[in-house]
Amino acid sequence: MDxxxxxxxxxxxEMLRALHLDRGYAEREALSxxxxxxxxxxxxxxxxxxxxxxxxxxRTDSAVLRNELDMKxxxxxxxLNRAAGLxxxxxxxxx
Numbered sequence: 301m302d303x304x305x306x307x308x309x310x311x312x313x314e315m316l317r318a319l320h321l322d323r324g325y326a327e328r329e330a331l332s333x334x335x336x337x338x339x340x341x342x343x344x345x346x347x348x349x350x351x352x353x354x355x356x357x358x359r360t361d362s363a364v365l366r367n368e369l370d371m372k373x374x375x376x377x378x379x380l381n382r383a384a385g386l387x388x389x390x391x392x393x394x395x
Contacts, residue, residue, distance in 0.1 A: 322386065323386065323388060326384035326385055326386040326388045327351045327384065327388050329383055329384045329385065330351065330356075330380040330381065330383055330384040330388055330389060331349065331350075331351065332383075333379065333380050333383035333384070334349055334356075334380060337379060342365060345360055345361065345362045345365050346358060346359065346360045346365070347359045347360060347361060351388065351389065354388065354389060354390040354391065355389070355390065355391045355392070355393055356376070356377065356380065356389045356391070356392045356393070357393050357395065358392065358393070358394045358395070359394075359395045360394065360395070366394050366395075369392075369394045370394050373391075373392040373394075376392055377389045377390075377391070377392050
């Protein structure tokens with residue numbers, strides 16, 4: 301008997317790809333990672349975070365925080381893409 305054996309995780313990933321849902325899932329993974337990497341004190345100063353057409357949009361009312369996040373755009377993008385397992389974020393905009 302010859303069985304094709306795959307893990308449950310591999311089967312789920314294949315199903316997501318087949319249904320073209322893998323990008324949306326990866327975006328949610330990236331946003332979950334955002335919650336883990338951002339200190340609570342900074343998260344309180346950020347009013348919105350979302351991914352729109354490959355751009356991570358961060359809204360804050362703090363000019364100091366805006367400048368700090370602006371300087372760390374590349375680092376943020378790389379870390380979130382790594383967590384997502386796909387390159388879902390091509391740019392980071394801080395408003």
